[in-house]
Amino acid sequence: MSIVIQENMTVQKKLEVLSDAAKYDVACTSSGVDRTNSGTGNSGIGNSLACGICHTFSADGRCISLLKILLTNECIFDCKYCMNRASNDVLRATFTPEEICGLTIEFYRRNYIEGLFLSSGVLKSPDFTMELMLRTLRMLREEYQFNGYIHCKAVPGADPVLVEMAGWYADRMSVNLELPTADSLRQLAPNKTRKNILRPMKQIQIGRMENRGKPAFNRIPLMEEDGYREQGFTKLEQEASGDRGNTGSLILPHETARNVRIGQGTANTLIAEDLQEIAEASSRKTSFGMIKAPSINRGFVPAGQSTQMIIGATPESDYQIISVAEALYQKFDLKRVFYSAYISINEDSSLPALNQGPPLLREHRLYQADWLLRFYGFRATELLSENRPNFNILMDPKCNWAIGHLEQFPIEVNKADYYTLLRVPGIGVKSAQRIVKARKTAILSFEDLKKMGIVLKRAIYFITCNGRMMYPVKIEENYITSMLLRVKEKLPFDMEAASAYKQLSLFDDVKFASANAQIGSFI
C-alpha cells in the first residue's frame, strides 16, 4: 500500500484533497425532512426543509447543497474504479472531527451550505472508520447543537451497533450499491460483498420503520424531491387512485397497491438471482436493540436512505439496472437510487476503456425511468424487457412506452384518472395535478389546457378533450413516432444523437440495434 502522507497539512489543503476525493459521490440532496430550529430547543443553529435547498451549482452543473467531503481518503480497500483505492499513489489526508464541525458551522452560518455530507475511505478497518464518523456526527449535533442536514455513509462491514448509533444523528444515510449486480461487485470491488452492503441497508430500513411506527411503502406521491409543496394533494391522490388495480404503483399509499405490486414478479432469468438476493436480505432485526435515542431526538434517519451505482463500467443492460432499482425501492424503501456515469480514473484490465467521456445520455435515460418508477406508477417490466433491454437514445422512456402501447390511447382528459394522465407523453406531475384540480369546476378544452400552461406538443397525439382530438390524428405507430421525433428533446447537456449512440453501444452484447430498429427507419 503506497500512501503519501503530508504532515501538518492546513485545513484548506485537507479540504481540497477530501472534497476532490468525494466529488464522484452523486447525491448532494438535502431533502426529505422538515425540522425547525425552534422545535429543537432554539438554542442551536440550523433547520431543514423537506424540499431541499440548492446553494450553488458547480461548473459541471450539479447542485451543491452539502459540504461533501470524505473524513479520510486513506483506504485499505482496493476497488478498481476508485481514485482512493489502496494501490493508487495519491496524496492522503484525514480530517479530525473538530475540523469537520468547524468547517460545517462556519460554512453554514454564511449560508454556503445546507449541511454536511460525510463519506469516507476505510481507514484501518470499517469499524474504526465508522466510529470516527459517528464521533464527528455526535459532536456536531451535541456540542455544536447543529440542526441542519446531515447525510452520512454507512461503511460496508461496520458493526451494526455503530450504524444504528449514527442513524440517530444523521438525516439521511446511504450505503453504496456501487455496481448493479453481485457479479460486477466481485470483479471490481473485491473487498466488498453484496451482503455487507444489503445488510446495513435493511437495518436502516427496519430502524426507520420501528422509529416511525409505520409500515414501509407508506410513501406520499409528489414527494419532496419534486419541490412541489402544494397542500391538499392527499385528497387528489385518493380520488385519483380510487379504481386503480391494474397499475398499482410504488408510491400509492394504500395497502392494496402494495399487494398488487408484490404479486407481479419483476424477475426474469437474467437477473432473477440478483434480485432474489435483494428480496431475501434478512429482515430480522439486525440492530443491537440497546441503543437509546439521544436526548434531542431528531428521529432515526428521518430523511430516509439512498444508494448509488456506477453505470457503464460493467456490462449490465438498462433493464437489469432499473429492475435492481425497482427492487430496492420496493424491498428497502429507498428514497432515491442514484446513477453515476462511469468516469475512467484508473487504468485496469477489468475496466472498459472510455475515450468518449462518461455515458451521460444513458445516465439521463436511467434517471428519467427512475422518475417513472417513483412518481408515475410505472413498473420496470413495462418500460423494458429482455428482448428490448436498453432505452431508446432518441426518445425518452415515457414516449417510448406510449408508442408501444397506442391501444391505450387516446385518453379523455376530462375523465382519465390521475395515474392515467401521468402516462401521457408531455404531461408530468404538475400538469396532471392541474388538470385534476381544474376539471372540478369546468369541462376542459384544448384552449383551457394551454391557458393552464400545459405543453401540448407531445400530448396532442394521445389525448382528447370532450371526445375530440386537437387535430385529426391517425393513431398509428410510424406516424406518431415521426411526429414525436420532430419535437426536439431538451437534454441537460449538448449532445448529438450519433455520438450518443456510440456511447451507449459500449458493449457488443447489449442488443442495442433491436431496441431501435423501428425508430431507425425514421432518421
Place this chain on the structure above:
Amino acid sequence: MTMKKVYFCENSLEGIFSAIYDAWSDRNGHANNEIRLLAGEDQGNMELFTEYIYVKNSEEKISKVARSVYEKISNEAYELICGASCSCEASRGDDIYRFLIVGFSMGKGVIDCLHNKYVMKIFELNRNVSNEAHHLKGFLRFQEMEEGILISKIAPKNDIIRLLAPHFSDRLSQENFVIYDENRDTAIIHQKAKQWFYTGGEFLDTDKIKKITEKEESIGSMWKAFFSSISIKERENKELQRNNLPLRFRSNMPEFKSSGQE
C-alpha cells in the same frame, strides 16, 4: 359613454386594497376600470377620455376588502393575493383586482379555476415570487463583520425579503444578522433570540460591508477551494450551470468573484 377610469395607488398591498375598494364602489363597470401602482417605474401613457384618480390609503377600506376576501372567498385566496402583491410585475395591482372579480362571484372554488386567465395569472405571479424566494434561500450569502454580525446583500426582482425573514430567523436564531435588498433599499434586521423586523435601508451603514476581516477571507477562500474541487472535469457543463444558477444571482456570491474583486 362610460368613461375609462385609472386608479393610481401606493405600491403596496394596502394601496391595492384601497384602490380596489374605490374601483368597486363607484359602479363604473369593472371593464372600464384599471388599477395602476405609483411606483417610480413607468406609469403608462396618459390617454384621452380617461379619468385619473389618485387613491389614498384608508384603514377602513383596507380592512373591508381584506375581510371580504376571508369571508367570501378563502384564506388561501388571501395568501395568493399577498404573494402576488410581492411580485415585480407592473400589472400586479390590476391582476389582483381581476382575480377578485372572479373570486367574489365564484367563492372559494376560484382557486381550482386554473383555466381562467385571471386566476392563472395570480398563480403565475405567486410561482414567480416563491421561486425566487426559494432560490435565494440557497443563493443568499452572509459575510461576517468584525462585531460578529452577519450581513447579506441581495438584489431580487420581486419584493421577497419578508418571505425570507422567517426562514433565516429560525435557522440562525442565535445570530445577529441583516438581509439588505439593494434594489428597494429595504432590510430585515434580526437580533439574537429576538423577533425580526423590516425597515428602510437608510439606517444602514452599507459601506461597512466592504471591510473584510482576516477570518472572513480565510473562510471565503476555503469555500472557493471547495467549490472548484467538487466539480468533475469530465462532466463540465457551463450551460447547465447557467440554467440552474442564472447569472443575475452571482454578483453577491463569493464563489463567483475572483480574489481581490470583493
